[in-house]
Amino acid sequence: MREALALARAAGQAGDVPVGAVVLGPEGDIVGSGRNLREAEGDPTAHAEVVALRAAASALHRWRLEDCTLVVTLEPCLMCAGAILAARIPRIVIGAWDAKAGATGSQWDVVRDARIGSKVEVISGVLSHDCAAVLTDFFEERR
Numbered sequence: 001m002r003e004a005l006a007l008a009r010a011a012g013q014a015g016d017v018p019v020g021a022v023v024l025g026p027e028g029d030i031v032g033s034g035r036n037l038r039e040a041e042g043d044p045t046a047h048a049e050v051v052a053l054r055a056a057a058s059a060l061h062r063w064r065l066e067d068c069t070l071v072v073t074l075e076p077c078l079m080c081a082g083a084i085l086a087a088r089i090p091r092i093v094i095g096a097w098d099a100k101a102g103a104t105g106s107q108w109d110v111v112r113d114a115r116i117g118s119k120v121e122v123i124s125g126v127l128s129h130d131c132a133a134v135l136t137d138f139f140e141e142r143r
Contacts, residue, residue, distance in 0.1 A: 011035035021048040021072040023056035032056025049080040073131040075102035081110040095131025
């Protein structure tokens, strides 16, 4: 999570919402990392999770990431929850909940919806205060 936080801070310094993510491989090493790049790339899909999943798939030379873990500073949105399911990620570690748009347990719980048949493990609250503070500070500076 500390690496994801560093990526979140870098996103904030670049003018993007400060969210960072890393994908851990089967041995626990980082195989993909990402930060929000929507503003930097003009791409609405360039969320930290999607960027990290793409990097991991490229590094591992496969799209099925069924033996990996996604670590992200903010609870994934609906789009990212769908990408997590598509990549077959079995476990997500979340820093801060997103009470507005979260899709892995707060507003929606797409990754554990019985209708989909997927059972993604969600571990929340890891460095939650630090993850929330990065976001709070970013938005306070813009008010």
